[in-house]
Amino acid sequence: MTKLKPQPGIMQIKPYVGGASSIAGVANVIKLSSNENPFGPSPDAIDAFQRAAHELHRYPNTDHSTLRAAIAKLHGLDPDRIICGVGSDEVITFLCQCYSGPENEVIYTEHGFSMYKISALAVGATPVMVPERERMVDVDEILKAVTERTSLVFVTNPGNPTATMVSHAELARLARELPDNVLLVLDGAYAEYVDGFDGGAGLVEKYANVFMTRTFSKMYGLGGLRIGWGYGAAEVIDVLNRVRGPFNLSMAQQAAAEAALHDRAHVARCLSENTRLRSWLAEALAELGVPSDTSCANFILARFANADEATACNDFLQEKGIIVRLVAGYGLPNCLRITVGDEASCRRVAHMIGRFKGGAPGSRLMLLDEDRLDGEDQA
Numbered sequence: 093m094t095k096l097k098p099q100p101g102i103m104q105i106k107p108y109v110g111g112a113s114s115i116a117g118v119a120n121v122i123k124l125s126s127n128e129n130p131f132g133p134s135p136d137a138i139d140a141f142q143r144a145a146h147e148l149h150r151y152p153n154t155d156h157s158t159l160r161a162a163i164a165k166l167h168g169l170d171p172d173r174i175i176c177g178v179g180s181d182e183v184i185t186f187l188c189q190c191y192s193g194p195e196n197e198v199i200y201t202e203h204g205f206s207m208y209k210i211s212a213l214a215v216g217a218t219p220v221m222v223p224e225r226e227r228m229v230d231v232d233e234i235l236k237a238v239t240e241r242t243s244l245v246f247v248t249n250p251g252n253p254t255a256t257m258v259s260h261a262e263l264a265r266l267a268r269e270l271p272d273n274v275l276l277v278l279d280g281a282y283a284e285y286v287d288g289f290d291g292g293a294g295l296v297e298k299y300a301n302v303f304m305t306r307t308f309s310k311m312y313g314l315g316g317l318r319i320g321w322g323y324g325a326a327e328v329i330d331v332l333n334r335v336r337g338p339f340n341l342s343m344a345q346q347a348a349a350e351a352a353l354h355d356r357a358h359v360a361r362c363l364s365e366n367t368r369l370r371s372w373l374a375e376a377l378a379e380l381g382v383p384s385d386t387s388c389a390n391f392i393l394a395r396f397a398n399a400d401e402a403t404a405c406n407d408f409l410q411e412k413g414i415i416v417r418l419v420a421g422y423g424l425p426n427c428l429r430i431t432v433g434d435e436a437s438c439r440r441v442a443h444m445i446g447r448f449k450g451g452a453p454g455s456r457l458m459l460l461d462e463d464r465l466d467g468e469d470q471a
């Protein structure tokens with residue numbers, strides 16, 4: 093042992109564990125564990141990425157102005173109040189660095205994303221977890237937990253791994269009732285899956301202490317490239333930009349993200365496929381006695397009788413080459429989070445859960461909506 097001493101909080105961090113992507117001895121796994129877009133990014137994004145390869149000796153621009161302008165135009169936002177990061181993870185890190193320290197408490201909810209706790213601990217702040225009600229964010233519990241030390245509140249909407257949504261009225265009440273020295277961060281990683289939802293941008297316009305984070309990792313299928321962004325008051329953006337590395341996003345990232353944003357046909361196709369296959373999968377699992385809350389995202393939180401059954405089903409699926417996500421670490425030991433894959437993956441996971449539950453193949457499950465599924469061409 094050396095005498096090196098990490099900062100307070102660092103050794104309390106349990107490193108983030110991503111969704112598994114391989115199974116020993118299985119060649120063609122179906123990965124439904126990380127909420128990735130099964131159709132991948134727009135071909136235009138891949139082209140833009142490849143074109144960027146010719147300029148690898150050039151430093152990227154530091155202000156992301158073209159990308160911010162494109163984001164602003166699409167969403168009707170002020171480009172000067174957008175900040176881009178290496179995934180929304182980096183924006184979350186900036187928020188904790190700038191607004192929290194050893195004196196502060198950072199509130200997040202029971203089933204919330206683990207990066208909030210990690211980023212809070214990394215700056216020596218105290219993470220404070222508040223209960224949810226039946227897998228729904230409970231605004232009263234959040235308000236009750238606020239103290240003089242609270243600096244940040246993180247709410248994922250739609251939630252991960254719950255896939256549920258807080259109503260606009262409840263979110264508006266939270267924004268209104270939080271003290272104005274507390275920054276409310278609305279994580280809209282899955283906002284694109286809710287047609288017409290602004291991710292909380294309207295509340296950002298109304299309250300200087302509300303901030304929204306977004307990502308290119310989910311709907312835009314660019315999780316591997318790491319691009320996210322945030323939207324907030326000019327004052328907050330100015331603060332965050334002071335800790336942002338000047339070259340945090342490469343030209344390849346910026347170019348691919350911008351191209352992805354412009355391909356609305358791809359987004360529309362991914363959205364409609366997700367909606368169609370998500371309801372098919374949820375109904376198929378419900379028929380098998382595996383219910384789920386109505387999902388507002390690109391995954392389903394499948395509920396089993398108890399933790400043992402969920403774990404056994406996870407093991408069974410792995411044997412069959414299918415990777416889903418155990419979410420015991422998110423306080424949901426009786427659940428499995430299953431990403432809505434392409435049609436073949438959805439059919440396969442439903443079929444295998446049917447076998448796990450002892451349902452005969454070819455029974456009602458297999459007939460469910462079969463015509464509709466067969467009738468539509470796969471993008």
Ligand SMILES: *Cc1c(COP(=O)(O)O)cnc(C)c1O
Binds near residue numbers: 181205279306315318
């Ligand atoms: C996937 C996800 C993100 C996105 O993170 P990136 O760093 O942008 O890839 C953010 N928040 C939640 C809740 C997520 O599930």
